[in-house]
Amino acid sequence: MKKHLFLLLILPTSLIAQENVYFSKTITKEDLEKHLKILASDSLEGRETGQKGQKMAADYIMSHFKNIGIPPYKRNTYYQKFRVKNSRHMCKCDDCDVDFLKKILGKNKYIKGENILGFIEGTDRKEEVIIITAHYDHLGKHEEKIYNGADDDGSGTVAALEIAEAFMIAKKEGHGPRRSILVMTVSGEEKGLLGSKFYTDNPIYPLENTVANLNIDMIGRLDDWHENGDYVYLIGSDMLSQELHDISEQVNDQYIGLDLDYTFNAEDDPNRYYYRSDHYNFAKNNIPVIFYFNGVHEDYHKTTDDIEKIDFDKIETITRLVFLTAWEIANRDERIKMNKTE
Numbered sequence: 001m002k003k004h005l006f007l008l009l010i011l012p013t014s015l016i017a018q019e020n021v022y023f024s025k026t027i028t029k030e031d032l033e034k035h036l037k038i039l040a041s042d043s044l045e046g047r048e049t050g051q052k053g054q055k056m057a058a059d060y061i062m063s064h065f066k067n068i069g070i071p072p073y074k075r076n077t078y079y080q081k082f083r084v085k086n087s088r089h090m091c092k093c094d095d096c097d098v099d100f101l102k103k104i105l106g107k108n109k110y111i112k113g114e115n116i117l118g119f120i121e122g123t124d125r126k127e128e129v130i131i132i133t134a135h136y137d138h139l140g141k142h143e144e145k146i147y148n149g150a151d152d153d154g155s156g157t158v159a160a161l162e163i164a165e166a167f168m169i170a171k172k173e174g175h176g177p178r179r180s181i182l183v184m185t186v187s188g189e190e191k192g193l194l195g196s197k198f199y200t201d202n203p204i205y206p207l208e209n210t211v212a213n214l215n216i217d218m219i220g221r222l223d224d225w226h227e228n229g230d231y232v233y234l235i236g237s238d239m240l241s242q243e244l245h246d247i248s249e250q251v252n253d254q255y256i257g258l259d260l261d262y263t264f265n266a267e268d269d270p271n272r273y274y275y276r277s278d279h280y281n282f283a284k285n286n287i288p289v290i291f292y293f294n295g296v297h298e299d300y301h302k303t304t305d306d307i308e309k310i311d312f313d314k315i316e317t318i319t320r321l322v323f324l325t326a327w328e329i330a331n332r333d334e335r336i337k338m339n340k341t342e
Contacts, residue, residue, distance in 0.1 A: 020327045021255060023170045024320040027162040029312035032319065035064070035158040039136065040150035040307045047149065048101070048140025049113045049187045049194070057136050057157075058114045061185050064161050065118040068168045073119045073204060080115040082198040084188070101140070113137070113187035115195045117204065118164045120171060122180040128335060129205045130326050131182045131287075133196060133278050134160040134216045135189030139301060150307045152300060155220030156292075157185055159319040166323050177330035179211060186278055189217075196278035200285050211335055212244055213289045214326055215279035219318045220310040223295030229314035231259040232321070233293040235273050238265070241288035243336045248290060248325050256321045264293070288336060290325070292318055 038044070038060055045053035062078045072078050116136075122128070134156030138149030148154070164183040170176055182205060188194025200207065222229055238245035252258055264273045274280065279289040294314070299305040329336060 019170070019175050020324055023166050023175070023327075024255070024323050026166045026169050027316060027319050027323060029316040031162055031165075032158045032315050033307075033310075033312050035161050036150060036154050036307055036310065039157060040148040040154040042146050042148065044148075046140040046147040047136060047138045047187075049137045049191055050111045051140055053140065054113065054137050054187055058116055058187070061116045061136060061157070061161065065116070065164060065183075068165045069172065070118045070120060070164065070168060073117045078116050078118065080117055080199060080202075080204060081112070082115070082188070082195065082202075083110055083112050084194050084198060085110055101142070111188060111191060111194065113195055115184055115186045115199055118183040119205075120164070120167045120177065120181040120183070122177050122330065125178045126180045127209050128179045129182050129210050130179055130329050131184060131210055131213045131282065132160055132163055132216070132322065132326060133184050133186055133213060135187065135195065135278055136185045137187040137190055137195075139190055145303050147301070147303055148306055150305050150310050151218050151220045151294070151297070152305060153189070153217045154307075155218060155310065155315050156216035159216045159219060159315060159322065160185055162319055163323045163326065167326075177327065179330040180205070181326065181330060189278055193276075193278055193281055196281040200281045207285050207287065210282070210287050212241075212329055213279050213282035213287055214292070214322050215277055215282075215289060216292045216318075216322060217277040218294050218296075219292055220312070220315045221294050221297045221299070222311065222314075223297050225263075225295065229311045229317075230257075231261050231294075232318050233261045233264055233273075233291075233295055235262075235265050235291040235293060236279060236283060236289045237262075239267070239274070239283060239289070240286065240338055241336050242339045244288045244290065244329075247328055247336065251325045251328055252321055255324050256317060258317060258321060286338065288338065292322060
């Protein structure tokens with residue numbers, strides 16, 4: 001009798017550990033490539049916010065959420081539309097080959113964009129939300145040159161689509177997350193983090209109930225400092241919550257085994273990456289964040305950032321890491337603790 005009781009006591013933890021790995025393996029490089037072939041194709045004309053290609057990308061993402069069974073979050077829509085003034089271009093390097101929309105900046109031009117929301121309701125802790133973000137916009141088409149942005153940020157966008165699907169598969173099989181998951185692809189990042197700022201200024205789900213933001217921006221290439229793809233830069237993981245950082249490390253050690261590189265994880269990093277992707281709009285609202293990033297490369301913000309140069313094994317591995325980290329945050333008993341405020 002004691003033996004049977006012992007088995008019953010240990011079974012739930014063991015079963016949960018098996019479930020997260022099982023569902024993470026529904027994230028495959030084949031599906032990631034299938035999505036990216038569409039989003040980074042010439043037909044989408046570089047997905048510039050406010051332009052035809054961005055609207056086509058938005059429709060593709062919306063259709064994916066619908067097809068995997070995520071319901072509209074409000075009045076039959078997946079879109080959070082915004083209309084804002086174009087402020088500035090958020091380049092991460094000094095070597096872009098676009099003449100900065102004369103072509104990017106404009107003169108107080110209004111931009112109409114959409115964030116696409118895939119909300120997966122949790123169970124007993126559904127009021128608390130983990131937000132997974134990636135920006136699906138890029139630089140567009142200029143003088144017949146198309147900036148497809150396969151890595152920036154097609155790679156993060158397809159990762160978000162696969163994470164949404166993995167959580168929905170789990171939910172349909174009766175193992176949905178305890179906390180709710182919002183997979184949100186945003187536009188306007190290249191013009192000043194506009195979509196994510198609009199969301200944090202006009203949140204659909206209360207910011208005080210938002211547990212963490214995991215932001216994916218460029219995970220499909222190698223930079224000059226690494227010889228293989230078995231790494232990812234993590235930025236911001238311990239800025240506001242040491243516990244979030246520790247969970248991230250533990251998940252990676254237990255399931256993935258990537259080299260977690262913290263080279264840019266400092267508020268005074270001269271590259272200022274902590275301030276230059278969508279996670280920062282959550283961080284400045286005291287929401288713990290992790291920014292997943294592969295570093296810049298020779299094709300960054302150039303017409304040569306194409307799908308042929310993408311390492312899909314790398315995207316698959318990092319996407320599984322993000323999913324497993326989100327799974328742990330979503331299903332633990334206690335909400336992750338804050339240790340700092342921005």
